[in-house]
Amino acid sequence: MSQVDEFSLIRLLTGGKQTTAFQREGGVVTGIGDDAAVVNVNSGTQWILTCDTMTEEVHFKQVTMRDRDVGFKAMGSAVSDIAAMGGQPRFALIALCAPKGTDMERVKAMYDGLYACASRYGVVIVGGDTTSTTGGITISVTVIGEAPAGKALLRSTATEGDAVFVTGYLGRSAAGLEWLLQRNIPSGLWEEEEGAAEEMASLEGIGAYPLLVEAHCRPLPQIEAGLALSESGVCHALNDVSDGLSSEAWEIVEASAIGIDLMEDLIPIADDVHAYAISQGRSPLDYVLNGGEDYQLLGTVPAEHAPAVQARLGELGIAFHKIGRVNSAHREVRLIRNAGESVVLDKKGYNHFSGRDEG
Amino acid sequence: MSQVDEFSLIRLLTGGKQTTAFQREGGVVTGIGDDAAVVNVNSGTQWILTCDTMTEEVHFKQVTMRDRDVGFKAMGSAVSDIAAMGGQPRFALIALCAPKGTDMERVKAMYDGLYACASRYGVVIVGGDTTSTTGGITISVTVIGEAPAGKALLRSTATEGDAVFVTGYLGRSAAGLEWLLQRNIPSGLWEEEEGAAEEMASLEGIGAYPLLVEAHCRPLPQIEAGLALSESGVCHALNDVSDGLSSEAWEIVEASAIGIDLMEDLIPIADDVHAYAISQGRSPLDYVLNGGEDYQLLGTVPAEHAPAVQARLGELGIAFHKIGRVNSAHREVRLIRNAGESVVLDKKGYNHFSGRDEG
Numbered sequence: 001m002s003q004v005d006e007f008s009l010i011r012l013l014t015g016g017k018q019t020t021a022f023q024r025e026g027g028v029v030t031g032i033g034d035d036a037a038v039v040n041v042n043s044g045t046q047w048i049l050t051c052d053t054m055t056e057e058v059h060f061k062q063v064t065m066r067d068r069d070v071g072f073k074a075m076g077s078a079v080s081d082i083a084a085m086g087g088q089p090r091f092a093l094i095a096l097c098a099p100k101g102t103d104m105e106r107v108k109a110m111y112d113g114l115y116a117c118a119s120r121y122g123v124v125i126v127g128g129d130t131t132s133t134t135g136g137i138t139i140s141v142t143v144i145g146e147a148p149a150g151k152a153l154l155r156s157t158a159t160e161g162d163a164v165f166v167t168g169y170l171g172r173s174a175a176g177l178e179w180l181l182q183r184n185i186p187s188g189l190w191e192e193e194e195g196a197a198e199e200m201a202s203l204e205g206i207g208a209y210p211l212l213v214e215a216h217c218r219p220l221p222q223i224e225a226g227l228a229l230s231e232s233g234v235c236h237a238l239n240d241v242s243d244g245l246s247s248e249a250w251e252i253v254e255a256s257a258i259g260i261d262l263m264e265d266l267i268p269i270a271d272d273v274h275a276y277a278i279s280q281g282r283s284p285l286d287y288v289l290n291g292g293e294d295y296q297l298l299g300t301v302p303a304e305h306a307p308a309v310q311a312r313l314g315e316l317g318i319a320f321h322k323i324g325r326v327n328s329a330h331r332e333v334r335l336i337r338n339a340g341e342s343v344v345l346d347k348k349g350y351n352h353f354s355g356r357d358e359g
Numbered sequence: 360m361s362q363v364d365e366f367s368l369i370r371l372l373t374g375g376k377q378t379t380a381f382q383r384e385g386g387v388v389t390g391i392g393d394d395a396a397v398v399n400v401n402s403g404t405q406w407i408l409t410c411d412t413m414t415e416e417v418h419f420k421q422v423t424m425r426d427r428d429v430g431f432k433a434m435g436s437a438v439s440d441i442a443a444m445g446g447q448p449r450f451a452l453i454a455l456c457a458p459k460g461t462d463m464e465r466v467k468a469m470y471d472g473l474y475a476c477a478s479r480y481g482v483v484i485v486g487g488d489t490t491s492t493t494g495g496i497t498i499s500v501t502v503i504g505e506a507p508a509g510k511a512l513l514r515s516t517a518t519e520g521d522a523v524f525v526t527g528y529l530g531r532s533a534a535g536l537e538w539l540l541q542r543n544i545p546s547g548l549w550e551e552e553e554g555a556a557e558e559m560a561s562l563e564g565i566g567a568y569p570l571l572v573e574a575h576c577r578p579l580p581q582i583e584a585g586l587a588l589s590e591s592g593v594c595h596a597l598n599d600v601s602d603g604l605s606s607e608a609w610e611i612v613e614a615s616a617i618g619i620d621l622m623e624d625l626i627p628i629a630d631d632v633h634a635y636a637i638s639q640g641r642s643p644l645d646y647v648l649n650g651g652e653d654y655q656l657l658g659t660v661p662a663e664h665a666p667a668v669q670a671r672l673g674e675l676g677i678a679f680h681k682i683g684r685v686n687s688a689h690r691e692v693r694l695i696r697n698a699g700e701s702v703v704l705d706k707k708g709y710n711h712f713s714g715r716d717e718g
Contacts, residue, residue: 029405030513034614035443035599036409036504038511043402046388050395051452051501053488084394093410095454095499129412135494140454142410142501145395152397154389240394255393 009130012104013111018124026124027090037126039091048145048152050081056136064180067106069217071113073293074139077242079121080221080295082145084240086153086230089121089223094128095140102137110139121223151230153299155255158237162300164260164324167225167313169270170245171277171284174291176216179209179276212272219295225318226297232309238299243292249333250347252300259330262345264337266323289335289345300326368489371463372470377483385483386449396485398450407504407511409440415495423539426465428576430472432652433498436601438480439580439654441504443599445512445589448480448582453487454499461496469498480582510589512658517596517615521659523683526584526672528629529604530636530643533650535575538568538635571631578654584677585656591668597658602651608692609706611659618689621704623696627680648694648704659685 014032023031030038041047054060054074065073075092082089094114098107107130118125123143158164222240229235237256239248245267249260269284277284301309303325310320327334333345373391382390389397400406413419413433424432434451441448453473457466466489477484482502517523581599588594596615598607604626608619628643636643660668662684669679686693692704 030511034514035440036407036446038444038506039406039408040508041400041402041404041406041505043400045400047398047400047406047503048395049398049450049452049485049503051454051486051488053454053456053490053499055456055490055492057493058491081394085397087395091408093408093501095410095412095501097412097414097456097494097497099494126408127410129410129499131412131414132417133414133492133494133497134416135456135458135492135497138456138492138494138497140412140488140499142452142454144406144408144503146400147397149399152389154393156393 013108013130014125017115018119022119023124026122028124028126031124031126037091039126042146044149045146046149046152048082048085048087048147049142050078051140051142052078052081053138053140055138063184064177065217067109068113068116070139071110072117072218074141075114075117075123076219076221076295077293078141078143079117079123079223080240080242082143083221083223083226083295083297084153084238085145085147086151086226086235086238087145087147088227089123089143089145091126091144092118092123093126093142096128096130097133097138099134099136100132110137114141121221147230153226153230153235153238155237155239155252158252158256158258158300158326160258160326160328161302162236162326163303163306163322164249164262164298164300164326165306165320165322166241166245166296166298167222168294168296168319169268169273170241170294170296171273171287171291172212172215172270173219173293174287175273175276176209176212176214178280179212180216209272209276212276215294219293221295222297222318224316225313228312228316228318229297229299229309232305232312234301234305234309236300236302238297241292241294241296241298244290245298246289246333246345247292247347248298249345252298253331253333257331259327260324260333261327262324262333262335264335266321268319268321268323372467372489373484376474377478381478382483385481387483387485390483390485396450398485401505403508404505405508405511407441407444407446407506408501409437410499410501411437411440412497412499414497422543423536424576426468427472427475430469430498431476431577433500434473434476434482435578435580435654436652437500437502438476438482438582439599439601441502442580442582442585442654442656443512443597444504444506445510445585445594445597446504446506447586448482448502448504450485450503451477451482452485452501455487455489456492456497458493458495459491469496473500480580506589512585512589512594512597514596514598514611514614517611517617517659517685519617519685519687520661521595521685522662522665522681523608523619523621523657523659523685524665524679524681525600525604525655525657526581527653527655527678528627528632529600529653529655530632530646530650531571531574531629532578532652533646534632534635535568535571535573537639538571539575568631568635571635574653578652580654581656581677583675584672587671587675587677588656588658588668591664591671593660593664593668595659595661597656600651600653600655600657603649604657605648605692605704606651606706607657608704611657612690612692616690618686619683619692620686621683621692621694623694625680625682627678627682
């Protein structure tokens with residue numbers, strides 16, 4: 001990570017990753033190599049700006065994620081913020097810090113993952129900075145997206161009469177993380193087990209619950225769902241589930257000044273989360289309500305439009321689950337249990353519900 | 360830096376810093392607080408994207424910079440990349456990592472500096488991420504600027520017949536850094552010496568060479584100069600001097616496939632750099648050619664237009680120094696010494712010139 005090698009390092013990390021044609025089509029006028037990148041702006045759009053950081057030992061460990069996964073997920077978490085606004089991600093910049101003496105193959109693998117995720121979503125990486133640090137590896141990703149003017153979906157627009165929905169299934173990433181921490185396999189082993197395929201299509205041979213592991217290591221931002229929700233013209237609030245269903249619902253409650261009632265019997269539980277939770281002697285809801293990093297979308301639409309939105313997302317192969325409703329009679333997130341009991345969910349977990357202290 | 364305190368931390372660091380009116384005027388539709396920020400885009404412009412990182416012990420130490428200076432300079436170095444493209448900076452996002460247990464007053468002081476610099480240049484801080492890390496404090500700043508379509512100034516456009524110029528004076532930051540390292544005063548003392556004034560207008564009472572210290576701790580990106588150069592319509596290549604004159608001139612040489620001859624007798628030496636260098640028994644040129652982080656602009660204009668550009672910058676109070684010329688007979692950066700001798704400058708310093716090993 002020395003200053004002297006800056007240019008050859010940039011070439012090592014970014015060279016040949018995205019073709020000139022891909023960059024041109026993406027709107028790049030001047031890419032990596034000058035003081036800054038220059039990009040074209042579409043008229044009639046607004047830009048959506050977000051930034052996300054992952055640091056070693058805090059957000060990832062070598063026993064839970066291979067270096068390529070770290071890069072993929074760092075890009076994915078920032079791209080997911082654009083999905084949560086109903087936008088189209090366009091450009092990214094990467095700030096990577098690594099301690100002196102870091103094996104450059106590790107950094108290169110992280111960049112491979114950053115590019116794999118970026119290219120999957122049509123995002124052009126137009127710049128960045130790679131520096132040394134005294135601590136663990138840190139990756140900050142800034143993503144710039146766009147949406148037609150006035151169409152970005154905020155947290156603050158949920159209203160009485162809205163149905164609350166979630167795309168896909170939650171809790172899978174948290175279950176996968178827990179399983180990885182229990183196995184405690186150093187990442188070197190994972191690398192050996194990996195085939196040449198860029199997309200880590202298969203995780204065979206590493207034990208049970210492979211899709212939970214993939215959900216943790218390679219979460220897929222729901223850009224297509226976000227765009228379809230924006231284009232529907234009827235979607236109100238939208239959030240991505242990075243911190244768990246309870247926490248994200250609370251964010252909508254606070255931003256919109258409404259209440260949310262979630263119906264226990266409507267909350268979808270994926271088969272593998274159910275099986276894993278039972279094997280651990282826990283309730284699947286533990287993972288769904290408090291597990292984060294699934295990057296599914298949580299939002300609200302007027303109840304009368306929910307069937308049409310569900311049908312539209314269904315055409316795209318995206319599961320739309322109505323899980324509750326906006327209730328402006330309170331300002332909380334409540335879980336209506338199957339027996340009819342109403343429980344206030346805690347923002348930082350759901351201690352009030354399970355008695356478990358999330359610390 | 361715990362997850363639980365995320366919202367109160369954001370409020371502590373960003374609350375009350377930039378008014379809603381300032382943000383609106385800056386084009387912000389939705390600022391800090393949602394998944395991402397939403398901003399308006401001007402038609403007919405291109406966007407300029409850049410990202411810069413500063414890490415403790417690598418880019419700054421407590422004996423050289425107060426925390427507020429660290430923030431100011433982190434923002435300044437990214438804003439300077441926009442100046443180097445002749446653009447107008449508009450928005451910034453900040454990724455700050457700090458070890459667990461970091462005094463929040465330190466982080467707050469860094470944010471104060473980030474905001475002081477941003478607001479000075481009309482930049483709205485629209486997002487960021489504050490996380491813990493196992494290492495020293497790291498600040499990554501992404502800045503988004505704009506320029507009229509096709510008007511951004513690149514490194515690759517220097518041509519035969521161009522004069523090479525620099526704004527202001529170089530080497531001041533490097534001299535200030537050296538002086539600070541020699542004094543080795545812990546930053547706490549600096550804080551006590553600081554008055555209440557936001558802009559660190561005065562550094563009285565801390566010893567000799569105060570303006571060299573200010574040049575190191577609070578460098579001012581040359582946005583106004585960059586805009587004037589872009590508006591002149593005749594400026595060719597442009598770079599900001601972040602790594603020293605030799606290094607930046609080499610970047611233009613390599614990007615433009617030309618050579619540059621710098622004339623020793625034309626290179627301006629500030630009085631304080633001269634006095635400081637003499638006191639250290641060194642040549643002032645050491646600091647000018649190899650000292651970085653002055654954030655002045657180095658560029659080229661057709662020789663016949665140089666007087667008009669100089670006059671225009673002079674009206675704005677900006678010093679324009681013609682220091683050499685493009686010479687397409689070679690592909691190097693050469694210093695033509697006062698005695699007529701021609702010396703090739705090394706990109707990584709100027710070992711070939713002084714015999715000094717920059718290591």
